[in-house]
Amino acid sequence: MSGSAPRTRKHWGWGYLDEELSPAEVRETAALVADHLGFGSRDPSDPVPLAEIAISAPRVSPPSSLAAFSSADARSRITHSRGKSYTDIVSGFAGHFPHVTDFVVYPRDEEEIEAAFQWCASERVALIPYGGGSSVVGGVTPVLPPDYNGAVTLDMRNFNQVVEVDPTSRAAHIQAGALGPDLESQLASHNLTLRFYLQAFQFSTLGGWIATRAGGHFATQTTHIDDHVESIRAITPSGAWESRRLPASGAGVSPDRMLLGSEGTLGVITSAWVRLSERPKIRSSISVRFPSFAGGVGAVREIVQSGLRPANCRLIDPAETALTGTGDGSSALLVLGFESAHFDVASQQNAASSICQSHGGSVTVSGDARSGDVGAWRDAFIRAPYQRDVLVAMGIIAETFETAVTWDAFDRLHERVIAAAKTAVERVCGHPGSVSCRITHVYPDGCAPYFTVVAPGRLGEEAQQWAQIKQAVSQTLIDEGATITHHHAVGRDHRPWYDQQRPDVFAAALRGAKHAVDPGFVLNPGVLIDA
Amino acid sequence: MSGSAPRTRKHWGWGYLDEELSPAEVRETAALVADHLGFGSRDPSDPVPLAEIAISAPRVSPPSSLAAFSSADARSRITHSRGKSYTDIVSGFAGHFPHVTDFVVYPRDEEEIEAAFQWCASERVALIPYGGGSSVVGGVTPVLPPDYNGAVTLDMRNFNQVVEVDPTSRAAHIQAGALGPDLESQLASHNLTLRFYLQAFQFSTLGGWIATRAGGHFATQTTHIDDHVESIRAITPSGAWESRRLPASGAGVSPDRMLLGSEGTLGVITSAWVRLSERPKIRSSISVRFPSFAGGVGAVREIVQSGLRPANCRLIDPAETALTGTGDGSSALLVLGFESAHFDVASQQNAASSICQSHGGSVTVSGDARSGDVGAWRDAFIRAPYQRDVLVAMGIIAETFETAVTWDAFDRLHERVIAAAKTAVERVCGHPGSVSCRITHVYPDGCAPYFTVVAPGRLGEEAQQWAQIKQAVSQTLIDEGATITHHHAVGRDHRPWYDQQRPDVFAAALRGAKHAVDPGFVLNPGVLIDA
Numbered sequence A, B: 001m002s003g004s005a006p007r008t009r010k011h012w013g014w015g016y017l018d019e020e021l022s023p024a025e026v027r028e029t030a031a032l033v034a035d036h037l038g039f040g041s042r043d044p045s046d047p048v049p050l051a052e053i054a055i056s057a058p059r060v061s062p063p064s065s066l067a068a069f070s071s072a073d074a075r076s077r078i079t080h081s082r083g084k085s086y087t088d089i090v091s092g093f094a095g096h097f098p099h100v101t102d103f104v105v106y107p108r109d110e111e112e113i114e115a116a117f118q119w120c121a122s123e124r125v126a127l128i129p130y131g132g133g134s135s136v137v138g139g140v141t142p143v144l145p146p147d148y149n150g151a152v153t154l155d156m157r158n159f160n161q162v163v164e165v166d167p168t169s170r171a172a173h174i175q176a177g178a179l180g181p182d183l184e185s186q187l188a189s190h191n192l193t194l195r196f197y198l199q200a201f202q203f204s205t206l207g208g209w210i211a212t213r214a215g216g217h218f219a220t221q222t223t224h225i226d227d228h229v230e231s232i233r234a235i236t237p238s239g240a241w242e243s244r245r246l247p248a249s250g251a252g253v254s255p256d257r258m259l260l261g262s263e264g265t266l267g268v269i270t271s272a273w274v275r276l277s278e279r280p281k282i283r284s285s286i287s288v289r290f291p292s293f294a295g296g297v298g299a300v301r302e303i304v305q306s307g308l309r310p311a312n313c314r315l316i317d318p319a320e321t322a323l324t325g326t327g328d329g330s331s332a333l334l335v336l337g338f339e340s341a342h343f344d345v346a347s348q349q350n351a352a353s354s355i356c357q358s359h360g361g362s363v364t365v366s367g368d369a370r371s372g373d374v375g376a377w378r379d380a381f382i383r384a385p386y387q388r389d390v391l392v393a394m395g396i397i398a399e400t401f402e403t404a405v406t407w408d409a410f411d412r413l414h415e416r417v418i419a420a421a422k423t424a425v426e427r428v429c430g431h432p433g434s435v436s437c438r439i440t441h442v443y444p445d446g447c448a449p450y451f452t453v454v455a456p457g458r459l460g461e462e463a464q465q466w467a468q469i470k471q472a473v474s475q476t477l478i479d480e481g482a483t484i485t486h487h488h489a490v491g492r493d494h495r496p497w498y499d500q501q502r503p504d505v506f507a508a509a510l511r512g513a514k515h516a517v518d519p520g521f522v523l524n525p526g527v528l529i530d531a
Helices: A023-037 A074-079 A086-093 A110-123 A180-188 A206-212 A255-259 A293-305 A318-324 A346-358 A372-393 A407-429 A462-479 A495-501 A504-517 B023-037 B074-079 B086-093 B110-123 B180-188 B206-212 B255-259 B293-305 B318-324 B346-358 B372-393 B407-429 B462-479 B495-501 B504-517
Strands: A103-105 A126-130 A151-155 A162-166 A171-175 A229-236 A239-242 A268-275 A282-290 A312-316 A332-340 A362-365 A396-402 A434-443 A446-456 B103-105 B126-130 B151-155 B162-166 B171-175 B229-236 B239-242 B268-275 B282-290 B312-316 B332-340 B362-365 B396-402 B434-443 B446-456
Touching (some): A086 A396, A110 A126, A255 B504, A293 A346, A293 A407, A293 A446, A318 A332, A332 A346, A462 A495, B074 B103, B086 B372, B086 B462, B110 B126, B229 B255, B293 B407, B293 B446, B318 B332, B372 B396, B407 B434, B407 B446, B446 B462, B462 B495
Parallel strands (some): A103 A151, A126 A151, B126 B151
Antiparallel strands (some): A229 A268, A282 A362, B171 B268, B229 B268, B282 B332
């Protein structure tokens, strides 16, 4: 642990307490937002203070074997019982915590993790692994199957060290509880970086990224944490599961690939060797306006299919440019950037520009990635989770969902998802709100579209309203052959659609693996599979 | 089935009967080889003819439910009972077939696969999936655990069609039994290609590649079939396991990644959607001579870590240049090529050249990939399996093994493996033979070295001699932290070292998955895991 006192996080929203806007600042922001959107209260509510939140009494208490590294106070219990989905935040704002973990363990070593497993198994208590707590799919919410006697959350914050750096192979052994800024600051002195940036970078951990197959913000190549993983160490109720460090292997089914995406059901990831790189020194960015979203889609498909691999390739539809202030809603915006630590990227940028122009795009060279359209987009990306807290206080429903689909199915999927979302918003909110789309990741055979819904909610009913919209759009994704998630994971929230998507026989195989490794079904019961 | 009669393959070695060299050609080749190597008989033996091979009587016979698509004749049984490792070929040459499958089924649809499962389960008979039969690790050899009543080999040759091509997403749905040339010829009319080339291209199938996580000949990026897989359909004893076509997904553990490398233990892969690309139009190749292998290693590491992604990057040590006639043994040879369907690759080639020169390399521009050093290497790559048959007839032990390791551990691994191989060859053969290494694949965090051993064997004892050498080098790989295979799979031959490499808890998970999907333990018992 570092010498300085850890900063305290908001109990209901994004960020640290010391970053919270003052009531005056909230009101000022709300006025701007309301002017821009045309809805939302200019007189935002206040969140229910932590001290006023009523939670159920703990069903179980820390036993002596765990007491030295446990906490059962209300703040610990409350802050560990929700992630950061819109539903979590609007419910947390309202002080609504129907499912609360009974106590939190903060293991300091692997033996303490094993002690937690043993006690939970003996008492039929569920154990929920917890990294940065930024799940947007109910990944940390202690909703229990009926026959459990309680829930314990296992917070990995003490596993936050870069253990070893191998400069020759450009890899590092990093403990799983390290948050994004923690691990990057420790790697900086080696002039190396993991370069895995996601919106939740500040409040998510390496172990969480691996457990959920998180996606970073790069549009091509190493889009998911999967590609960075050289080896994983996890503690399971049946012992340690540790693979060899290897650049590649063809020896049977990959052990790492079975932990990637296991969402805490097979073990608690304690560390991993991950592939690093040098910081890029050469960057080139352009922004391109297309008269239609379809023109931009054609361009980004041709770019990636031609073999170009932009670091950034975000295509924002007209509605989303209006929403985010990056345009007036009359055209689609493509933010396209190339990077390298060693080589000039001008020829790639020129080739991409030509492709954009052949699809009707109008190109602006940004040069510096922090100015102009590109800079505006980047700022919006980083600020988004903070801004949403204000929207919540204004009674505005604001949430995103994402998927991936092959190119042949994209146009139809896009059309039907937008239509389903608009119909649901109109029905549920009595207002058209805003439904928009951007493409965040591109692959030779498909892409990952990301949808944003913003609409006026009814005070106290927002969570149920969003649930109805989510139901409609999620079923559309599944019906159209897409995935329920490209990088947000399954958690508890996506289970109904994940169950339709994944092969039943595979689910049986995963259940068989789970029973072999976690015979007491202690770890995250109900996530991915049932007992 | 196509109208023309299928060509018949050699029962003991590589290739079709109609490609077999005449006795005079064999003798001519043998003389050249013996002159070059300084050992090996100039009067090659003849293989034991198929008709003279004594095999045990079948333990089981095709039941009426399978009879319409089964064969129990000696040729079918013999040719399906060995792969193409050196041990297989030298033993097959000598007519030694101690483990013979009882009959072969050639299912014409998935229902016939299911019928085979049912009968095998009811009779406690092992079922061994068979693609192109080119396993070099005992993947198709019917060595049975003690409590099985027989073995049936399931040959997928009737599943050889490209079912559908999606030109928009550049993907195709291809049946798993399609051999490399089959599927490429069907894709050619669409101006698309899988571009997955491996030495066994002619006699290996898409399903076999997926089941064994095969590696292609490209040195970077899509090195393994894994990266080409969009979705997989497999028939298991518990039903069909079919994933969605997706360019990427973060929805839980990847179902495809559990079938990739499952080596026929979880199901029989019947088809897959795979990612295609355009044929490259622009190619640039250079060859580089380095005074030492170490200089070349430094160069290829810098090339890949700088972000360059050559299609070909083979670094051949001095001994191997002498062996293959691509050099005189005084320097290491790097064959380096870049390719693109759209863009000039000159700047990449120039950057790589500069790196090579800074490591002491002397560069020759090849231009055309089919001339000079580059052409010589490529010819040798394609001819190698055919040539080995002559070596076998000359009494020469000739086999390869490969691995992957992180860069920090490479120098020591290389030194120890070469030393272990040389010591073993000297001890076992009483002759130094030739032990050499080339690097075939490079990754930012490591590489895949490929070792070749050629030595004079003692007639009738070659398989046992090789087994002793293999034991020594395999244990060295494991002791030094490498993988037992980068792309040759585990099969039955690598089990002792695979068991040391893979995490025990992972093995328990895989066993749990296997029991859930194949409760009768019908599929490939003993491969990867025991019951």
